[in-house]
Amino acid sequence: MRKTLYIIGLSVAVFSCTSQRNAKKRQYIPKTPSVQPKTTAKTTDEKPKPKVSTEHGVDFFTTNIADATKNDNTASYGSIVSAKPVGYKVVKDYFPAIAQNFRQRYLILHYTALPDDKSITVLTQQAVSAHYLVNNTGDNEIYQLVDENKRAYHAGISAWRTDKNLNDTSIGIEIVNTGYITDASGKRVFAPFDEAQIKKVAALVKDIATRYQIPATNILAHSDIAPTRKQDPGPLFPWKRLYDEYQIGMWYDDAAKQNYYDLAVSTDFPSKYNDSTFIFNVQTQLQKFGYALDLSGKWDDATKKTIEAFQYHFRPQNYDGIMDPETYAILQALVLKYPLK
Structure with a gap:
């Protein structure tokens, strides 16, 4: 009996030792991580x-x-x-x-409707301002009133193409000019600009537009961006001269205008004038060019004032607010030349 128990005990002891040795063999020994050299990011051959x-x-x-x-x-x-x-x-x-x-994406031109001294007072002491004021004193000075990097309060409620509130993105230039009076028939009669002023404006606009890469489509009248409430700088401001002599702003091509004019007069323009489809088309063309205008299909007050603002800029010989064949031809020629991108 004792011999049997001795054999069993010896067997258990041998098994136990063997298990411990196998356990030691299976024990995980973590490897010491090798330190990899840091790789530097590849650099391009930048100047x-x-x-x-x-x-x-x-x-x-x-x-x-x-x-x-x-x-x-x-x-x-x-x-x-x-x-x-x-x-x-x-x-x-x-x-x-x-x-x-640059934040400066537009150049907006105004007249002050005031003489020199009052223009300075209003634009520096009241809740309206502009970046520059072009005087009418015959000297070579242009007054800066606001830092170009800051907003001036000159545009008010405004829009052009896809942009609104143009104070945020524009530089405003005020020109001393008395504006207009209304004659006995109710027509506005505008005051002319001095020759020295025009040269100052041209040099100033050219400098600003070049520095900030402002495109021709964004050099505008106050009446362009707020046609239902503003008339400045009016029909006597020489937009065509600035375009021809200084390559400033927009103007139509005569050949394109003539083609559209011939087409308009050959299709009995007066007979379709009051057709809602034609009015809607005119409003669409004005909107496509840049003016903020609702498509009502009617010759409403907003549409007439917008046509008048368009005529101030591009057909100043007659600014009666009526979409005649010549105005219509000019509008189409401009839409063709300056498409909305």
Whole structure:
């Protein structure tokens, strides 16, 4: 009996030792991780950026390194405005990003309807302003009233094509001019502009439009962007001259206008004038060109005032607010030349 128990005990002991040895063999020993060398990101062969220049503690960057074909521009006209968070340092090690452009996208022209001294007072001391004021004193001065980087209060409720509230994206130029008086028949009679003023305006607009890459379609009259309530700068402002002599703003091609005019007079224009379909088409063309106008299919007050504003700019010989064949031909020629993109 004892011998039997001894054999069993010995067997258990041998089995136990064998199991422990096998367990030790199976024990996981973690490997020491090998340290991999850091890989640096591949860099493209970028040209070195011009450095930010500093004068008297103020930073400037006046170079365009962006793709002009994409309408991008990194040039800064004035000092760079930067945050100054308490306890932290804002650095310009990676300045500037190339994907940027100017906020200044429109140029809006006005007249003041006031003489020089009162124009200055109103535009500097009241709740209306413009970036520039072109005086009528015969000198070579142009008054700057608002920083180009800030909003001036000149456009009011306004719209052009797909944009609204144009104070946000425009530079306003006021021209000293007394505006208009109303004659006995109720027609507006506008005051002419001085020759020296026109040259000042042309030089000023050319400079601003060139610097901010403002397209011809965005150089406008106040009456263009607010046709139901504004008339300035009126029909005596020489838009065609600015287009011909300075390549400023929009104008139609004579050949296209003549083709549309011939077509209009050959299709019995007067007979369809009061047809709602024709009126709707006219309103659509005005809207397509840029004016904010509801498509009512009626010769309502808003439509007549919009036609009048259009005539101030593009057919100033007659601004009666009636869509005659010549006005209609000019409108179609402009829509063809300056399509809404």
